[in-house]
Amino acid sequence: MAFLLKDLIKKQAPLASGHRMCAGCPAPVIVKQVLMSTDHPKVCTNATGCLEVATTIFPFTSWKVPWLHIAFENSAAAVSGVEAAYHGLANKGELPEDMKNAKFIAFGGDGGTYDIGIQALSGALERGHNMLYVCYDNEGYMNTGIQRSSATPIGANTTTTPVGSQSYGKREIRKDLLSIVVAHHIPYAATCAPHDWMDGMKKSQKAIETEGPAFLNYFSPCIPGWKIPADAWRKLSELAVKTCFWPLIEVENGKWSLTGESKRIADGKAEKVPAVEFMKNQGRFKHLFTQKKDDVLALIQADIDRSWDFYRKMAGY
Amino acid sequence: MKEQKKSWNELPIGGSILEAGNSKNYFTGTWRTFKPVHNAKLCINCYFCWMHCPDDSIVIENGKVTGMDLDHCKGCGVCAEVCPKKAITMEKEEK
Amino acid sequence: MSSGRFIAVDGADTAAFAMKQIDPDVVAAYPITPQTEIVMKFSEYVANGEVKTRYVTVESEHSAMSACVAAAAAGARAMTATAANGLALMWEILYIAASYRLPIIMGVANRALSGPINIHGDHSDAMGARDSGWVQLYSENNQEVYDNYIMALKIAEHKDVMLPVMVNQDGFITSHSVENVEPLTDEQVRDYIGKKPAHFKGLLTYGKPVTIGPLDLQDYYFEHKMQQHTAMQKVLPVIKEVQEDYFKKFNRKYEIIEKYKADDAEMVIVGMNSVMGTVKDLVDELREKGVKIGAIKPRVFRPFPKNEIADILKNFKAVAILDRADSFGSFAPLYAETLAAMYKFEKRPYIRSYIHGLGGRDTTMELLGTVANDLIKMKDSGEGHLSEAYLGVR
Incomplete structure (x- = not known):
């Protein structure tokens, strides 16, 4: 189903203004895209992280849906517990009318999902809860001051992979979280980039309406973490897809496909843009250009080419 | 807003917040260095600014963008960046 | 019922x-x-x-x-x-x-x-x-x-x-x-x-x-x-x-702190959970011999019933506190908190800490018998007062 902005604007936004996310952070836009994609009653859980702390500084909350935060590594376990409560209460006829057909959505950053929360995520996916887990991936521990996570790309300057005489930044490739999630054989998993809001909302809608566990990995540029201007997220989101750094992928019942611009590139209808176009205006990669680290830039391009080849093959190209 | 801080026995237990979306009462507009200025003559009401605004600060009345909620807009400029008609421009905030 | x-x-x-x-x-x-x-x-x-x-x-x-x-x-x-x-x-x-x-x-x-x-x-x-x-x-x-x-x-x-x-x-x-x-x-x-x-x-x-x-x-x-x-x-x-x-x-009586044969006791052994079954047996055995000993069993540790335990213990001559946990570098938990609770009284019983049963080591009647013997000595002489023992460790 296509979404029309003229209809969406009439609905209540799920996240009120007055939150203290950084100016220009797309995470609230991601929340908007996910939660506005269906009209179900929704209950959200949130891992500790930027989104959690900045939207709920007591006594203020930006959330207009029931929302729970417990800790960093357990957003998936928390959503399991809420979903279990839903069924437990329903079994006894104690579920309020306004919560019937509710959907359960967990949010977590990449630190809380790829790293410390992966056990809880894997457990929840395996148990088959009727839930959606949304990772907003800003490629590092941004809330604690820009440390590397297993989602940080090669070459990025972070506070735990600082550039120095013996260091060009992070040395390891990103963890392929999507493949790990798909290996649980859940009914729905996808990647999204918030500039392509239609693609993101369609995927969100499918993910929410899927019976059983679903997963979305949402690209989420970070203003201070990537050292980019406050109005840069949309353009970078677009470039991440155009360079195949962040392909738009959908895996429905084990069937992989590419969507949006990624599909056009795979179909030969659009050019795959060189990775440097995505990297050159980000402060976290600046040293690669000023120090003329062409070997590292080549390494990064090779890594993108490798993963793009992999996803293309998975999608049957 | 001047915040009246309650004592322990006046607060709901467990740290819960019972008033959904009350962050509306917290004004982040003071963070701004640049403010978005909306030109209704150029605006085609595509609502791209609304979709891209992280702060729910695009004011729409009767289907028309009428301006920005400057109490909350942090001045990130994404609305101006995404506007296909350049109907939003960022201007230096005057103190 | x-x-x-x-x-x-x-x-x-x-x-x-x-x-x-x-x-x-x-x-x-x-x-x-x-x-x-x-x-x-x-x-x-x-x-x-x-x-x-x-x-x-x-x-x-x-x-x-x-x-x-x-x-x-x-x-x-x-x-x-x-x-x-x-x-x-x-x-x-x-x-x-x-x-x-x-x-x-x-x-x-x-x-x-x-x-x-x-x-x-x-x-x-x-x-x-x-x-x-x-x-x-x-x-x-x-x-x-x-x-x-x-x-x-x-x-x-x-x-x-x-x-x-x-x-x-x-x-x-x-x-x-x-x-x-x-x-x-x-x-x-x-x-x-x-x-x-x-x-x-x-x-x-x-x-x-x-x-x-x-x-x-x-x-x-x-x-x-x-x-x-x-x-x-x-x-x-x-x-x-x-x-x-x-x-x-349901006609089942429980108290925050259970007292066993403690009303006229001069000495008591204080502890929690299963060891208190053995302690009660020991109390029965010693009572037959005329030893004025009893048992005190807190059923609640959090919140710590500080006033309740202090008021119960204040009248005894000698108290042994059994802890089935250590607090390395400090006093064992039940002992420490009992001591703190007793501080409000000027006249306090002699009191001694026993750490027992770590890692499933059996706390036998025989071992508890040594605690009773210690209490008998301590109640008159004060010997062992405020000392800490590891019950049955080699």
């Missing part, structure tokens, strides 16, 4: 049976020795449709406690069980459960906390969690396990409390020993625990969107801790009320 019907069960099955009768909305649990039997037995009840519970077989204790917190925060009755390292893995979330004021019930089959790894009983697991904000009940035997479970729910969900409750029993010695237990009937339990009280609301039952677990900084965190403190202050009166009501309804 009790049911008059006895079943022969071990402590773990007793816990599972009580859970079945409570029929919680959600159970999230992960197996660990010696708690395993609790979750295995409860799984059978689920498999046979004897409960309506949504049972979540989580991938770790951390997720077990997280799911219980979430379920309770959603407005559901939630229960779990664990031991030792499992409880340790829950640590972070224990504090959160208490601070969110969620009336979760958790059984703990007390077991030594590694290392080196040991699967047998001691109280190092629960003692480590003593400052997590949970109410801690202790159970000498299977009957007490059962009754503590049923009463725990009433304590936890009381409007002045709204705190999680840990029901402790000794790993193996209680959890795996078969005794006769007289349970209430299913109807009795159902009527007794009733529906969730109106103040017990959550994400799914509030009727409006609520934010639970926000960021709580310098401006309000302290106030929320004050609320927790105040709730804990109300627990002992509530336990008293619940125990009295339980006695009235």
Whole structure:
């Protein structure tokens, strides 16, 4: 189903203004895209992280849906517990009318999902809860001051992979979280980039309406973490897809496909843009250009080419 | 807003917040260095600014963008960046 | 009115049976020795449709406690069980459960906390969690396990409390020993625990969107801790009320601190959980010989019944405190807190600390006999006063 902005604007936004996310952070836009994609009653859980702390500084909350935060590594376990409560209460006829057909959505950053929360995520996916887990991936521990996570790309300057005489930044490739999630054989998993809001909302809608566990990995540029201007997220989101750094992928019942611009590139209808176009205006990669680290830039391009080849093959190209 | 801080026995237990979306009462507009200025003559009401605004600060009345909620807009400029008609421009905030 | 019907069960099955009768909305649990039997037995009840519970077989204790917190925060009755390292893995979330004021019930089959790894009983697991904000009940035997479970729910969900409750029993010695237990009937339990009280609301039952677990900084965190403190202050009166009501309804008498042959005693041995069965036997034996000895058994360690224990102990000549946990570099927990509670009196009994039974070491009648001998010496001479002994260590 296509979404029309003229209809969406009439609905209540799920996240009120007055939150203290950084100016220009797309995470609230991601929340908007996910939660506005269906009209179900929704209950959200949130891992500790930027989104959690900045939207709920007591006594203020930006959330207009029931929302729970417990800790960093357990957003998936928390959503399991809420979903279990839903069924437990329903079994006894104690579920309020306004919560019937509710959907359960967990949010977590990449630190809380790829790293410390992966056990809880894997457990929840395996148990088959009727839930959606949304990772907003800003490629590092941004809330604690820009440390590397297993989602940080090669070459990025972070506070735990600082550039120095013996260091060009992070040395390891990103963890392929999507493949790990798909290996649980859940009914729905996808990647999204918030500039392509239609693609993101369609995927969100499918993910929410899927019976059983679903997963979305949402690209989420970070203003201070990537050292980019406050109005840069949309353009970078677009470039991440155009360079195949962040392909738009959908895996429905084990069937992989590419969507949006990624599909056009795979179909030969659009050019795959060189990775440097995505990297050159980000402060976290600046040293690669000023120090003329062409070997590292080549390494990064090779890594993108490798993963793009992999996803293309998975999608049957 | 001047915040009246309650004592322990006046607060709901467990740290819960019972008033959904009350962050509306917290004004982040003071963070701004640049403010978005909306030109209704150029605006085609595509609502791209609304979709891209992280702060729910695009004011729409009767289907028309009428301006920005400057109490909350942090001045990130994404609305101006995404506007296909350049109907939003960022201007230096005057103190 | 009790049911008059006895079943022969071990402590773990007793816990599972009580859970079945409570029929919680959600159970999230992960197996660990010696708690395993609790979750295995409860799984059978689920498999046979004897409960309506949504049972979540989580991938770790951390997720077990997280799911219980979430379920309770959603407005559901939630229960779990664990031991030792499992409880340790829950640590972070224990504090959160208490601070969110969620009336979760958790059984703990007390077991030594590694290392080196040991699967047998001691109280190092629960003692480590003593400052997590949970109410801690202790159970000498299977009957007490059962009754503590049923009463725990009433304590936890009381409007002045709204705190999680840990029901402790000794790993193996209680959890795996078969005794006769007289349970209430299913109807009795159902009527007794009733529906969730109106103040017990959550994400799914509030009727409006609520934010639970926000960021709580310098401006309000302290106030929320004050609320927790105040709730804990109300627990002992509530336990008293619940125990009295339980006695009235089911003719089973429990007190916050059980006194055994203590009224005319000169000396007492103080301890918690299963060792007190052996202590009572010793008291019986020595009483036959004319020794004025008694036993004191706190059934609640959190909140610590400081005034109650001090008022009981102040009149004895000599007191031995048995701790089944150490606090390396300080005083053992029950000993330390008892000493602090006694400070308000000018005249205090001679008192001595005994650490016993670590890692499942048997605390025999013979060993306890040496404690009694020490007390007999100490009561007149003061010999050993304020000293610390390790009972039976080579």
